[in-house]
Amino acid sequence: MTDDKHAAEFAGTRWVPDQYLHFSGHRLRPALELLARVPLDSPRFIVDLGCGAGNVTRILAQRWRTAAVLGVDNSGDMLSQARAEPGDIAWQQADVADWRPEQPPDLIYSNAALHWTDRHEELFPRLAGFLRQGGCLAVQMPLSWDQPSHRLMREILQDCDGGGRTLGTAALRNALARKWVQRAEVYYELLSPGARSLDIWATEYLQVMEGEDPVLQWVQATGLRPILNSLAEDEREIFLAVYRRRLREAYPPRPDGRTLFPLARLFIVAVL
Ligand SMILES: C[S@@+](CC[C@H](N)C(=O)[O-])C[C@H]1O[C@@H](n2cnc3c(N)ncnc32)[C@H](O)[C@@H]1O
Numbered sequence: 001m002t003d004d005k006h007a008a009e010f011a012g013t014r015w016v017p018d019q020y021l022h023f024s025g026h027r028l029r030p031a032l033e034l035l036a037r038v039p040l041d042s043p044r045f046i047v048d049l050g051c052g053a054g055n056v057t058r059i060l061a062q063r064w065r066t067a068a069v070l071g072v073d074n075s076g077d078m079l080s081q082a083r084a085e086p087g088d089i090a091w092q093q094a095d096v097a098d099w100r101p102e103q104p105p106d107l108i109y110s111n112a113a114l115h116w117t118d119r120h121e122e123l124f125p126r127l128a129g130f131l132r133q134g135g136c137l138a139v140q141m142p143l144s145w146d147q148p149s150h151r152l153m154r155e156i157l158q159d160c161d162g163g164g165r166t167l168g169t170a171a172l173r174n175a176l177a178r179k180w181v182q183r184a185e186v187y188y189e190l191l192s193p194g195a196r197s198l199d200i201w202a203t204e205y206l207q208v209m210e211g212e213d214p215v216l217q218w219v220q221a222t223g224l225r226p227i228l229n230s231l232a233e234d235e236r237e238i239f240l241a242v243y244r245r246r247l248r249e250a251y252p253p254r255p256d257g258r259t260l261f262p263l264a265r266l267f268i269v270a271v272l
Contacts, residue, residue, distance in 0.1 A: 024055070026207050026218075030265045031056045031111040034140045035063065037199060037269045043067050043106030043135075049096055049127075050113020054082030054089065060109060061089055067106070072099055073113075096123070104132040112222075115141040115180040124190045131272045137191070141181045143202060143264040148250035149219055153227060156242050167239050172230045187268050197271045204264040214259050215251045216244055 035056075043064055048057040051071030061069040069088070073079050074095045082091055092099075096110075096117045108127050117123055128137050144150045154176050157167050166173065184200045192198055209215065220228065224243075231239055253259050 026205070026209075027112065028056070029205065030140050030203070030267070032059070033203070034111060034138050034267055034269070035059065035109070037267070038107060038109070038136055038138050039197075039269075039271060040064075040107055040136055045101075045103060045105045045132075046070070046107045046109065047072060047101060047105045049099070049108060049110040050116070051082060051091070052078045052113070054079075054085065054091070056109075056111050057082065057089055058085070058087065060107075061087065070101075070105075072096070101130050104130060104135065106132050106135045107138065108135070109138045111140045112142060114139055118178065120182055120186070121190060124187060125194075128191055128194060128270060128272050133272070134196075135272055137268070137270045137272065139268045141266050143181055143266050144223060145180045147263070149215055149247065149261075150223055152243060152246050152250065153219075153224065156239055156246070157227070160238055160242050167235045168227065168231050172226065175226060181266055184266060187266075191268070191270045194272055195270045197269075199269040200267065202264055202266050204262055207261040207263055209259045209261050210257075213244060213247065215247050215261050216240075218261065 044067055046060055046064060046067045046069045048054075048060055048069070048071045051057045051073050052075070054071050057069060057071040061067070068090070070090045070092060071079075071082055072092045072094050073082070074093060076093060079091050079093055082089075096114065097119075108131060114120070114123065124137075124139075131137060154173070157173050157176060159165065160167050184202065187200055188198065209218070211217065216224075227239065228236060251259050251261055
């Protein structure tokens with residue numbers, strides 16, 4: 001990892017809830033597949049870290065109706081959307097990097113959020129250490145860093161015109177260059193010393209996308225946010241024109257108009 005600060009703060013991520021929920025079917029499936037592997041019968045206190053607009057948090061609350069449920073996120077916009085729906089879930093604005101629970105949770109669940117935070121070698125043991133004995137840490141993170149969608153972002157920031165012209169600040173390029181998710185073995189090394197059981201696996205989804213430039217639309221709600229929020233308007237236009245063109249080459253629409261967008265995800269379920 002190349003930088004001390006977590007990338008989202010560094011590059012000004014700023015989330016847009018409606019944009020993120022656009023592909024909610026594709027985004028929800030790994031959340032449910034992670035949830036299905038949590039081996040707890042009746043947890044009393046559940047935390048959803050990086051809860052976003054709270055749609056998965058509400059599923060956690062429905063699955064374990066007697067549990068106290070807390071959703072934690074550092075985006076005020078995401079939490080406003082989460083709070084808009086009435087319910088018993090508590091919401092907290094905090095950064096995962098320095099968040100600590102007031103009482104030991106039975107379950108810390110995190111879907112598609114922890115890759116935004118650096119220093120996993122400290123973060124994962126720290127989160128596991130917060131749990132009540134027998135508690136569970138359940139995490140899903142996308143393995144998109146070396147996929148064309150994300151590799152092209154870095155390449156275009158480094159050289160947008162084939163002549164070496166960079167875009168954005170060195171800080172932005174460094175934040176994007178950091179490897180967001182480590183190899184599965186790294187998480188095994190981090191969590192196995194204290195774990196009663198540890199289940200780590202990856203799944204690649206062949207996502208069938210509809211519409212024009214669907215991969216661009218997908219990343220605009222997630223991985224592209226630091227770039228869109230950090231570039232000046234003229235640079236943003238240059239970036240988007242080159243990126244759109246190169247995405248179409250990397251993910252060409254099929255004759256039926258659909259686009260195939262493979263995306264692998266890493267799942268970790270540790271019982272402590
Ligand atoms: C891709 S969304 C996932 C939201 C939700 N977990 C879901 O599955 O729908 C990532 C979320 O992580 C949050 N996030 C990113 N970095 C964070 C950090 N350092 N601390 C707290 N939340 C963070 C973002 O604000 C965003 O809501």
